[in-house]
Amino acid sequence: MQQKEKIYIRNRYKIETILDSGGFGITYLAEDTEFCQKVVLKKYCPLEDRKISYEKGKKDFLREARTLSALSDITAIVRVLDYFEERGDAYIVMEYVKGHSLRKYIENRIESMNFSQAWDFFLPIIDALEKMHEKNLIHRDINPDNIIVREDETLKLIDFGSAREYASDVTMTAIVKGGYAPPEQYMRKGKQGPWTDVYSICATIYEMITGVIPESSIERQNKDKLYPPSSYGCEITPQQEESLMKGLSLDYKRRYQNIVQLKQSLSSKKEKETASGRKDKRNRNKLGRNLIVIVLMVGSIFISAMTVKKHKTDLYKAEQKEWQEKSLREYPRDSKQRLLLLDYLARYGQYKGQAGEEKIYFLPEWAAQKINVRCDFGFFPQKKEEYISYLRRKGISLKLEDKRYQGVIYIKPVTGTLRTYFSYTEIYDIGQNCGMNIVYDVTTHEVTRAVFYRKNKRQKLDYLISIASQSIIFFAKDWELPLKKTQQKVKELAEDYEKEEKNEGIYSWISVYDGSIGCKMEKWCGTALQVFSYTGY
Structure with missing residues (x-):
């Protein structure tokens, strides 16, 4: 039997299999023979109809590598190990993250997360994006397909092909992912900034807790049918829901302008809920003391077995009514x-x-x-x-x-x-x-x-x-x-x-x-x- 020919790039990276291919190139799983470890190798090779802008595309491709290199200190972002040109082709070598996409993770869960679970689970990505914004970079393509859930259930953000520096006088190209992209990403001169990633973060969390991909922001502009998560029976407080829906505002001026504001909003509302809980507890304690006094006053009253049974039945009927309302x-x-x-x-x-x-x-x-x-x-x-x-x-x-x-x-x-x-x-x-x-x-x-x-x-x-x-x-x-x-x-x-x-x-x-x-x-x-x-x- 003829042995399959081994392909090496730069006499170092041995190609094992194709992971993905698209309009701008091919992604391989490869072995770094120098360090004996698996890596992901991205090769820039656009389709024929895109070769007119080949040099510009290659420049953008290598810019992605430089962008990722600048973020190597952020744990939740995939690391770039190397990037180079060889025989006219451009390559990026990245760490191999074993796991599956957040989308697959969501689909395979028996139960959707509640908001607090989703927020805590997603927080490492949110923190990573906050650090990225501090470097004047925005991702512009946050969605469940670009996040890997590793075997230990930690997250890694991948695919920075859309990442850009942001400034008020810069026109950005339209990079969109239906359901996760805000309206400004559909506009040729739409003003993009940290608020753009805020929308995508909230859209991803929305899907994590409802199991429903948000409606496209363009469709929402015609007729907004984005229902609040509570309407799907999700476990979310009114305060959390208010913050999430504000993050999904179509008008970027009404949205949180950065991740700091989003986190502060949820933090302050959590403190209010805690304070409210303490107040309720004090009231319950006071009520409990009053009830003890009442019970002692009427302790001599005989309660028949029939009354107890009726109370149990009435209580169960009330519980049953509550269950029915969920159906x-x-x-x-x-x-x-x-x-x-x-x-x-x-x-x-x-x-x-x-x-x-x-x-x-x-x-x-x-x-x-x-x-x-x-x-x-x-x-x-x-x-x-x-x-x-x-x-x-x-x-x-x-x-x-x-x-x-x-x-x-x-x-x-x-x-x-x-x-x-x-x-x-x-x-x-x-x-x-x-x-x-x-x-x-x-x-x-x-x-x-x-x-x-x-x-x-x-x-x-x-x-x-x-x-x-x-x-x-x-x-x-x-x-x-x-x-x-x-x-x-x-x-x-x-x-x-x-x-x-x-x-x-x-x-x-x-x-x-x-x-x-x-x-x-x-x-x-x-x-x-x-x-x-x-x-x-």
Whole structure:
């Protein structure tokens, strides 16, 4: 077999593979044979239709190298190791940063970040840009594709091909990236400065917390449809949202003029929130002391068990109402979340058929994650992680075997009402030749049901009855029976159920307000037990 010819540049850099190629050149992964390390080698070689301005382009290319060399002391910026010309071509040698783009990192996250998480995560890049601005340089191309997330989750800013010195009397070329570039970058004589990078910083953070790429600033000038992050259900305070949206102002004069102002704005607002929190705490302490006095005064009053139970039920109903308000079907017809859902449905949805009056569509997993809103089916308030931890504390062995996604939207064409069911199912081996499926919400991880089954129909149900009984006690606040009585009730239910013939597809269950435990017959495993919640459905 013929050995592939090795290519060396400057008798030092051995080409390994092509990482990227574009209109202005090729980017290689190479080995620096002198220092035995991997490097990134950028070669300037424009396409044929751009060779008229070859010399000017090469000059700009080498200027990028000099720009980066001047920033070598900034940790979060990729370092230039060398730059040179050889046989008429220009090259830049940069450190090789192992990792993947911030865009891929955002897309692969199960949950979007809240604002504080995104800000802290992105702060090294913000600090790096602040130092860059101190040298009268602006980047002009901040976006998730130009930031690398390393294996230790630290960030590196790459691609300085658009970086320029800024001055009030200089006309800059139009370098734009839709969604991240402010209006002045679309204008031939648009005034650019640190405020230009401020817009791109805020646009990137906006995507990190919402999962949505901001609308192009040119489109926003015609009709501004940039919704505040809170409308997507993001975790962000009003003060943080105000700062972020100011950073995304279309008029650069209304924007923060530099990164210092942006950071000061968030810092001062955080101090106000902390002060407000201290005041609230003092008020709560005062209220607590008053309540103690009141309780002591009325301590002799007898409260009946029925009153306590009613209070628990009312409290749960209030919590349930709060959960319902988070779901898509509770939003008005013209709400931002509903419009986002319908937009994804139109672009990425797959029609799966009809059930009664409802049409059924499938939505990909990544789209459900970006919508990032709790779906409409009933869920317990407990999260999957809490439930797994509870079972392990009870001594139950759990081995994850599989994880599946289901993303279904139900729409009634006549009324326009819709329901969403975005869930994961995790399949576990729980020992003693038994299994368990946990179904939970994609966004909140709240559990909708847990199903327990035998892998051999002839096994006894005792082990499953024990786990199912512990589970209903864990999930349902209104379930008041102790464990032994619960196990007896479930055993009686299962025995009666198995005596019946032709039970396939028929349920039998015991319910309280906030949860149910029941039986279902399956061909492959016989009687299965399940704990489920349909409240809020």
